[in-house]
Amino acid sequence: MLAKVLLALLGTSAIFPWRIEGPHVESEKGPSVRDDDIYGPEPQAPEKKLPFEETKPPAISAHNSLGKLPTATQILNGILNNYDHKLRPGIGERPTVVTAELSVNTLGPISIVDMEYTIDITFYQTWYDERLRYNGSFESFVLNGNMVSQLWIPDTFFRNSKKTQEHSITVPNQMVRIHKDGKVLYTIRMTIDAGCTLYMLKFPMDSHSCPLSFSSFSYPESEMIYKWENFKLEINENNSWKLFQFEFTGVSNETETISTLAGDFIVMTLFFNVSRKFGFVAFQNYVPSSVTTMLSWISFWLKKESAPARASLGITSVLTMTTLGTFSRKNFPRVSYITALDFYIAICFVFCFCALLEFAVLNFLTYHHTKPRAPPKLRHPRVQARALAARRALRHQEAFVCQIEDSEESDEEEGPSCPAQQSLGLGGHQLPGGCCKWCGKYCRAVPGREGSGWQRGRLFIHVYRLDSYSRVGFPVTFFFFSVLYWLVCLNL
Template sequence: MFLRQTWIDERLRYSGFNRSITLNYNQFSRLWSPDLFIRNLKSGQFHDITVPNRLIRLSPDGTVLYSQRLSVTLACDMQLEKYPMDNQTCKIEFGSYGYTTDDIVLVWKALDDPVEINPEISLPEFVLMAVHPVTCATNYATTGSFPCLRTFIHLKRRLKFYILQIYLPSLLIVLLSWVSFWIDLDAVPARTSLGILTILTITTQSAGINIGLPAVSFTKAIDVWMATCLVFVFVAFLEYSVVNVLSRKHKKEKKNEEKFKRMTAQLATGIANIGGRRSKMLRAGPDEEAKEAQIRHRMKNGQTPLDPETRRQQSMEGSIWSRAQHNQALMVDVISRVIFPVLFTIFQAIYWPLYFL
């Protein structure tokens, strides 16, 4: 920046010709000058290439114009609750270090725009919205009241970079995690790998965002976004855990059902054979002892002495339960295909108006 100061020193008045004199920068040490300093300065430097960048101009009435080129790093108390959709107000505060308001008065030059902004200079991360200069004074209990000049700089953060580098990739990762809802239930490696990959990607991206930011105790807008994306991805991974448990139950029930059907078929064949022999026995005469012997034989082999109608009813009930288990696993995927996009859309409808507007 170019810092220009003007003051009147009556001791430097001259006559004889009516024009200003530009002095060599070495003459500055021979002049009186205000002890101006930047109160919120963190670091700074003068420019000395190829000579010290200073201008000293003396007018006939004793007015001294002193201009110098500086590069400064200033402290700015930023409010990052809406980061990266935030607007910041930083300040540059000049003050006198040793002279109080009884000795010196600092005022902005009487111009429409005492703080000039070079239109060719732009910031890569912010848009300069406005500059607001004010006059102030600072009171200290032990040393008195000191004059100061303050300039508020209103900045608006550029959002395009964050849209392309953070919001869009994380959105695609969340959408990618929903692909598992359409993958076959038996494709365990595919769905598990997809869930773990999306969780690790979101976690890595979230950690990389906060590397260049100060550690703050409040929650930023980008933290809310990344945390919500992580929750959606993690819940999508847990959804497959539920589906996998229901699917394994279905397989177990189906296996038991098939085993039960084989046993029922064997029992039906045995009953048919008994019925044929019984018909022959009835023609020869009723023989209850042979019937009881057949029943004892079935019980000895681990078969329950149920009639065919009871066996058929149990078989139908087992099949219905198996189909219910299978449909329940599929139903979880079907519901997830709808509920996840709906919930994420609701979150978007709340998030963007809350932080962007």
């Protein structure tokens, strides 16, 4: 018995020194060949921690977060297990109420030719779905666009859209948020090319309201109701809007019910009000047309003998106004009515044409009607003296006399009506035809002898003073037209 106790003590003393001194020996002399098999892997020198490892949360918090993940998965799988996304909430009981809101990211540009505009929006829709209620510590779940196909979503479409683009970079720009009480928020970002009927009668002093209408495609009013809850429209002014020629003046909304073959549908409409900026059109159309009209008046200060200069100036003014009228319609819809700008350019064209026509009339009256005929060779001395007197009268003719008569005269009256005209009857230039008879009755060419009795009660117009009359008449008439034009256009 004593021998067994001694052997046990010797074995204990032999084992404990090895366990205590082992690491020291291993660090000084190196491990033995069989140490790995007996004591497990040898200890390694401590490595330097990386920055992200130094800030790593404790193992306890990581364990807790990993513990919530299965819980969220269980809740989500639980509410989607028996969920049928093909049926709307409250089917057979009550209509689904969808609250809509908009956030405008970018508005414009507005195409005048195509009568449409581009808008970039973030569209929010909110409704309640009792099938998505759950109990848990999570207030809401945020699901990305890949989960949208597993839920019921309102079939909203934009009625006046020509082209709609849903953004999908880098992932589909859609989001669904599910709350504990079954409230669902669906968000999507899209770019829409919507139609906008532009009434251009007051162009370029026009204002427009561009609509954006949306409704359900298949659910009538008895199954789905849209509404604005405290109408709210977010406008991101930090983004650069591409309105260019227009200025944003405000927004308004409207709710109406339309009847179709499929039923009565609630239509929600937003109106984006814009007004045109006048500066661009003024410098491109109004200023050139006004200046061109004024340049055509320079011909009134040129001598009537300078026919090439006056004719070229008048023709150039008319052609310039024609070009301006064509240019103003280049980027313009083909409407059937006349706009305010078209009317202004047309009046300027008339002024330029009348300036050219004034020179033609002056030249005709001066060099054609007053041109004396070569006297025939007369043998009788009394007839020859009478012809010479007629030639002198025509040579000094400088005026038109328009008769102002109170009594009615027959249109068939022919022949001279005064002694002076009778003296010119032999050498005067008479043209056949009824029109010339009318002109001969009311406008007569006479010599410039003022004070004669037959000129009383008539309007005396000097032919050579026609330019002087035009120098005053054209500017004054154009000034009154411009004042009246702007008063009417700005007050409408």
